[in-house]
Amino acid sequence: MDPALPPTDSAAIRRRNLGLVLRHIADHGPCARTEVAAATGLAHGSVTALVADLTDRGLLREDDALRSGTRGRPGRPLRLAPERAVVAAIQITSEQLRVAVCDLAGAVVGRETVPHELAPGAPEDMADLVAAVVTRIGDTAADDLGRGPVLARVVVAMAGPVRDDAAQTVVVAPDFGWMRPVGLRELITDRLPDSAVAVDVVNDANAAALAEFHALKRDSRGLVLIEAGTGIGGGVVLDGRIHTGSHGIAGEPGHVPVAMDGPDCVCGARGCLVCYAGPEAVFATAGLADLLHDKGLQAAQASLLTLLAAGDARATAAIDTAAQALSAAILSITALLDADEVVLGGLLADWFPWLAPVVDARLTGRRALAPGLDLRITPSALGADGIVVGALGFARRAILSDPSAVPPLPAATRS
């Protein structure tokens, strides 16, 4: 230990090194200590001590010695013990909580939906509900001997910008009637027993964007998710991380202006993407405004898809307008961010076969000017499940990066 470092820093360094070792073994295991040392740049003695710590926590196990043809003591390969801890994702909607639990290998071990009828504008009531669900998941996971699995992390995803600071403040959430900043993380944590699981709060579309990024089976540095649901939302992932911006409101493609003289938008600007490609605009142009109002989004969407398939002129014109606006927004966004993937989600994924040719044509000029520009536009791979999948991934990577959240196994139960 470097005596010049304050104790908190050396503890932080040890936590980081535990994470380096565990992440490498989780991603590349089974592997020997020498391989871990070479890959992480840590000294062999440090790796041995860190592996012992992780084994005490029940997060690693040793395979039988490899039968190798070479001389010398064979290495005992290490692998992740994924069943030692679970993480949970809780997506809050105005009607229900969507809950999923997975182990450290990402295998989903439980799912449920918890309906609620909470009145809008009462974040304390929402915190009560979430805390009760978290407590129940923790109690269900644990066994009496303390061998686990322990509930190691919970990520709550909801609509509304979330500041990327220690408090993870929800800036505003009109869908829930929260018109002032809400410290949801603190509200939930205050309702959990001492030393209970760490909770994170993230924006739902950001979680979905991260999930789409990890679902890509190719190298990509930047991804922009644009999805239409009740409005148009989205998220930005740069170099593998969610980009939340200075105020937590980055990744709102719905309010990228696409027309200087367009209609006034609720956001205070004019001619935003949502004014042309948002569900209300598209269904109105397609002649389905009454259906949307009377029967809801799903009925209007089903009708629109039928009309599009039949080549209906108004439906086709509505999607064409949406596609022109979407193209302008994509050109603006990618000019600024140089992202190489644009994923269209929600209603936009269903409209993709009609949107894609128009968007492709509008991008031709930019592509001709920069032949190396490799910009792919694809429909969402994960659909509505992306939010929960993204939140689970966020939670799982948090534990693999900082395994100190998982306590040592009780001495009597260690093998």
Ligand SMILES: [Zn+2]
């Ligand atoms: Zn706007």
